[in-house]
Amino acid sequence: MALELTDIRFAYGNEGFQLALPSLTIEAGESIALVGPSGSGKTTLLSLIAGVLEPDQGSIQLEGKTLTAMGARQRRGQRLAGMGMIFQSFELLDYLDVRDNILLQARLAPDVSITPELEQRARAIAMELGLEDKWRRRVTALSQGERQRVAACRALLLDPPIVLADEPTGNLDPQNKQAVLDHLIALCHRDRRILLTVTHDYSLLPSFDRVLDMDELLASEAATS
Amino acid sequence: MQLPARYLSFIMLLLTVIACGDQQAPTAQQQAERSQFIVAANTPLQYFAQRLLDGEIEVRMLAPEKTDPAQWLPSVGDVLQLQQAQLILLNGAGYSNWLSKVSISDSILVNTSSTVRERWIELEGQVSHSHGPTGEHAHGSYAYTTWMDMSLAQIQAKAIASALQERWPEKIEGIDRNLAALLADLNELDQGFMTAATRLRGRQLVYSHPVYQYFERRYRLPGVSLHWEPDHMPSEEHWTELQGLNSGDILFIWEAKPAAEIADRMRKLDIEFVVFAPAANQREKDWMSVQKENHARLSSK
Amino acid sequence: MTDLLYLSLQYIRYHRAKLTVLTLAITLVLWLPIAIQSIVDQTAAQLLQRADNTPLIIGAPGSPLELSLGSLYFRSKTTSTLPYSELAELNNTGLARAIPLYYRFRSQDHPVVGTNPDYFEYRGLRITAGRQGALLGEAVIGAAVAKSMGIGVGDHVITSPESVFDLAGVYPLKMPVVGVLAPSLSPDDEAIFVDIKTSWVIQGLGHGHQELNRKEAMGQILKREGDNIIANASVRQFNEITADNLESFHFHGDNASNPISAIIPVPPDEKSAALLLGHYQEERDDIQIVRSQKVIGELLDTVFTVRDYIVVGVALVATATAIVAVLVFYLSLRLRKGERHTLSRIGASKLQVQALMATEIITVLLLSALLSGLLVVITRQYGITLIQQLLLN
Numbered sequence: 001m002a003l004e005l006t007d008i009r010f011a012y013g014n015e016g017f018q019l020a021l022p023s024l025t026i027e028a029g030e031s032i033a034l035v036g037p038s039g040s041g042k043t044t045l046l047s048l049i050a051g052v053l054e055p056d057q058g059s060i061q062l063e064g065k066t067l068t069a070m071g072a073r074q075r076r077g078q079r080l081a082g083m084g085m086i087f088q089s090f091e092l093l094d095y096l097d098v099r100d101n102i103l104l105q106a107r108l109a110p111d112v113s114i115t116p117e118l119e120q121r122a123r124a125i126a127m128e129l130g131l132e133d134k135w136r137r138r139v140t141a142l143s144q145g146e147r148q149r150v151a152a153c154r155a156l157l158l159d160p161p162i163v164l165a166d167e168p169t170g171n172l173d174p175q176n177k178q179a180v181l182d183h184l185i186a187l188c189h190r191d192r193r194i195l196l197t198v199t200h201d202y203s204l205l206p207s208f209d210r211v212l213d214m215d216e217l218l219a220s221e222a223a224t225s
Numbered sequence: 226m227q228l229p230a231r232y233l234s235f236i237m238l239l240l241t242v243i244a245c246g247d248q249q250a251p252t253a254q255q256q257a258e259r260s261q262f263i264v265a266a267n268t269p270l271q272y273f274a275q276r277l278l279d280g281e282i283e284v285r286m287l288a289p290e291k292t293d294p295a296q297w298l299p300s301v302g303d304v305l306q307l308q309q310a311q312l313i314l315l316n317g318a319g320y321s322n323w324l325s326k327v328s329i330s331d332s333i334l335v336n337t338s339s340t341v342r343e344r345w346i347e348l349e350g351q352v353s354h355s356h357g358p359t360g361e362h363a364h365g366s367y368a369y370t371t372w373m374d375m376s377l378a379q380i381q382a383k384a385i386a387s388a389l390q391e392r393w394p395e396k397i398e399g400i401d402r403n404l405a406a407l408l409a410d411l412n413e414l415d416q417g418f419m420t421a422a423t424r425l426r427g428r429q430l431v432y433s434h435p436v437y438q439y440f441e442r443r444y445r446l447p448g449v450s451l452h453w454e455p456d457h458m459p460s461e462e463h464w465t466e467l468q469g470l471n472s473g474d475i476l477f478i479w480e481a482k483p484a485a486e487i488a489d490r491m492r493k494l495d496i497e498f499v500v501f502a503p504a505a506n507q508r509e510k511d512w513m514s515v516q517k518e519n520h521a522r523l524s525s526k
Numbered sequence: 527m528t529d530l531l532y533l534s535l536q537y538i539r540y541h542r543a544k545l546t547v548l549t550l551a552i553t554l555v556l557w558l559p560i561a562i563q564s565i566v567d568q569t570a571a572q573l574l575q576r577a578d579n580t581p582l583i584i585g586a587p588g589s590p591l592e593l594s595l596g597s598l599y600f601r602s603k604t605t606s607t608l609p610y611s612e613l614a615e616l617n618n619t620g621l622a623r624a625i626p627l628y629y630r631f632r633s634q635d636h637p638v639v640g641t642n643p644d645y646f647e648y649r650g651l652r653i654t655a656g657r658q659g660a661l662l663g664e665a666v667i668g669a670a671v672a673k674s675m676g677i678g679v680g681d682h683v684i685t686s687p688e689s690v691f692d693l694a695g696v697y698p699l700k701m702p703v704v705g706v707l708a709p710s711l712s713p714d715d716e717a718i719f720v721d722i723k724t725s726w727v728i729q730g731l732g733h734g735h736q737e738l739n740r741k742e743a744m745g746q747i748l749k750r751e752g753d754n755i756i757a758n759a760s761v762r763q764f765n766e767i768t769a770d771n772l773e774s775f776h777f778h779g780d781n782a783s784n785p786i787s788a789i790i791p792v793p794p795d796e797k798s799a800a801l802l803l804g805h806y807q808e809e810r811d812d813i814q815i816v817r818s819q820k821v822i823g824e825l826l827d828t829v830f831t832v833r834d835y836i837v838v839g840v841a842l843v844a845t846a847t848a849i850v851a852v853l854v855f856y857l858s859l860r861l862r863k864g865e866r867h868t869l870s871r872i873g874a875s876k877l878q879v880q881a882l883m884a885t886e887i888i889t890v891l892l893l894s895a896l897l898s899g900l901l902v903v904i905t906r907q908y909g910i911t912l913i914q915q916l917l918l919n
Binding site (some may be wrong): 391 | 614625626659721732913
Binding site (some may be wrong): 003076079080085087091092093094095096104105107108109126154 | 529530533536537539540541865867868869871872873874875879901
């Protein structure tokens with residue numbers, strides 16, 4: 001009952017891509033891989049859950065809060081403080097060091113302040129992800145795998161119930177891929193977080209609890225209608 | 226080490242600039258309160274100025290006692306004092322030779338005889354000679370004891386009066402009054418000298434020093450000028466020179482009372498003498514009394 | 527807010543080299559036109575103040591500008607002179623107090639100005655060390671002279687020969703420094719002051735001899751004719767006036783015919799000044815009286831024109847710099863496109879992103895404005911002094 005999407009409909013403008021999802025439920029602690037061909041709406045779905053996009057109809061509930069009932073501002077607050085996000089391109093800022101990149105999302109969140117406790121927590125997560133000796137390094141000096149771990153730290157910092165990851169291993173070499181993903185899944189399992197990952201990499205699918213095929217999700221819609 | 230030093234000098238510079246802004250020139254009042262005084266080159270000028278000012282402003286004479294003010298060379302301290310004077314009364318005719326060796330503003334100089342430049346007596350050739358304790362010195366190209374001619378003395382007194390009146394316009398009336406009295410006194414002296422002089426016509430006059438040129442001219446008493454010091458026994462050659470003067474009827478005119486031995490020798494030689502003091506540097510008595518005594522002595526001859 | 531500032535600070539730290547260069551460039555173009563204007567204006571004000579304090583100058587006929595520059599700032603190459611008798615003549619008119627100036631000679635780079643104590647009173651010059659010049663041959667030096675030559679009371683200054691081949695026999699004169707003037711922030715700081723008669727000694731119009739009756743001089747005496755002593759030409763000309771030889775110094779001829787460069791008349795009131803002007807303008811062809819405010823004003827008009835050209839030039843440079851700065855900001859914003867994208871993907875609001883982008887520009891502009899403002903204040907306050915100081919060192 002952690003994340004529940006019901007009767008979601010979304011279209012970009014009047015024409016073009018349309019998305020219709022009758023229902024999707026993900027339990028806490030579940031790690032999900034979202035697969036499907038390009039243009040099948042994986043990223044759109046992720047954006048709807050993240051609140052970057054607003055569905056034309058339907059509701060999204062996270063831990064009992066109805067995200068679709070929130071205003072834009074509230075949604076942004078929810079995204080910043082209550083969701084972890086990991087991107088294929090890491091989305092780190094070159095002029096910040098590891099520490100400040102990890103704390104970046106917290107700094108931007110409206111109701112979060114950077115306390116020594118928070119910094120302690122950031123350090124602990126960094127340690128878990130093997131970054132303890134890089135703490136004050138500039139991210140430009142890190143390897144790709146290390147960078148994505150920094151991004152993962154940032155996503156986990158505020159203890160979100162859900163982590164949304166869009167091709168998180170797309171820029172990593174095979175060994176790093178598996179290692180980063182295993183780390184991430186292990187941490188989410190331990191803390192009972194949802195990990196919703198969009199991926200094209202079928203070799204990684206066995207690591208996930210569940211694999212959702214976009215076509216199947218939308219097909220169920222076609223079937224019901 | 227160099228950098229702090231530079232900063233320090235920069236700060237010092239700023240402080241200097243700031244400090245400069247605060248400086249204030251002494252106010253006019255402060256300047257006025259500073260004691261005013263004038264300086265005279267010799268006793269006659271000092272006396273004239275004192276008579277004219279009636280003691281309202283100090284009239285100093287800086288040349289030390291018993292020296293010839295004409296040959297005086299002021300010390301640095303003297304010059305700094307002269308620079309502070311409201312006016313410096315000069316005799317003119319090249320009297321104050323020291324002027325060319327010191328730094329003093331022209332605007333405070335008053336040349337009391339410059340208006341009668343044509344009456345200055347030019348000396349024939351410049352003679353350099355040595356005598357007495359002051360050592361070698363040279364006289365200027367003009368005879369400078371102008372005040373020995375009481376008509377010139379009156380002109381000098383008038384020149385002082387107008388300089389004082391220009392400097393202190395508030396004292397014009399008083400100075401005018403005092404000037405009239407002074408001129409009357411000087412005129413009386415002039416007449417007295419004239420009268421005395423008529424009785425001396427035809428006598429061989431011998432002057433102890435060449436400082437009587439104006440006296441000789443004004444009162445028509447030409448004579449021979451020597452270089453005899455009243456306190457210094459002349460040499461035998463000098464005595465011979467004196468006796469060699471062809472007229473027997475000599476009247477020897479001394480600047481100051483001769484030493485007893487000289488006076489005795491003169492009496493023995495039957496040379497009559499009289500003291501007639503120019504009183505260029507006179508301290509014990511006032512200048513007018515000295516002149517009156519001169520007159521009395523001269524009249525008795 | 528503090529978080530955004532923190533992030534901006536990190537950005538600025540990371541790009542400090544680029545931003546410093548940009549800030550300095552903008553600072554300079556903001557400051558330069560104002561500085562040039564301000565320094566020219568200050569100089570002009572100083573020049574004019576000197577002219578205002580010295581409204582009238584009397585000198586030999588010729589260029590009024592040369593006469594004014596010479597008499598006010600001791601910068602003149604002309605050697606035209608007046609006879610000293612003009613001083614007495616002016617004093618005798620009763621229309622003004624006359625102060626002589628003779629600024630023909632130099633000691634190294636400093637003018638040696640012959641005058642009299644009235645000048646110091648007239649200019650309000652104060653002695654900080656030593657005393658006023660009293661005797662022939664003594665020098666009182668300006669504050670800048672003391673500083674640049676590193677000399678003070680007890681040291682000496684030596685006049686420079688007018689030319690290496692000056693065979694006419696103008697011997698350099700060694701003069702003791704007896705006083706140092708307090709800084710007056712005027713050309714007087716740069717000058718060496720001597721009595722007017724000392725400058726005639728420098729010129730060779732007055733001199734001293736060894737005492738010819740002294741034993742050392744015996745070898746130089748050709749014959750004695752009574753009191754008259756004839757010496758050979760090896761008799762040393764004193765190149766220094768000391769307490770021992772002061773008495774032997776004398777001037778050949780009448781001081782009245784000795785030269786001076788100019789006379790500063792100090793009329794007691796406006797009426798006397800007008801009469802004086804009339805007297806010299808109408809009755810004298812062999813002498814000129816100039817109104818220095820007018821002369822210096824005309825000079826400054828030229829200076830202002832030149833300044834305007836310079837300011838226009840600098841303004842063009844400033845425009846170019848502004849365009850370059852806009853380009854730099856534009857390029858920078860483009861380079862930060864990825865950053866903006868990242869920020870908005872993480873969840874930063876538009877306002878937060880814009881604020882972060884703006885801080886770069888605002889910081890640079892603010893810093894430049896502050897720096898140039900500070901520089902302007904310093905320039906206004908101390909510009910002239912600092913430049914004078916720089917020129918000195």
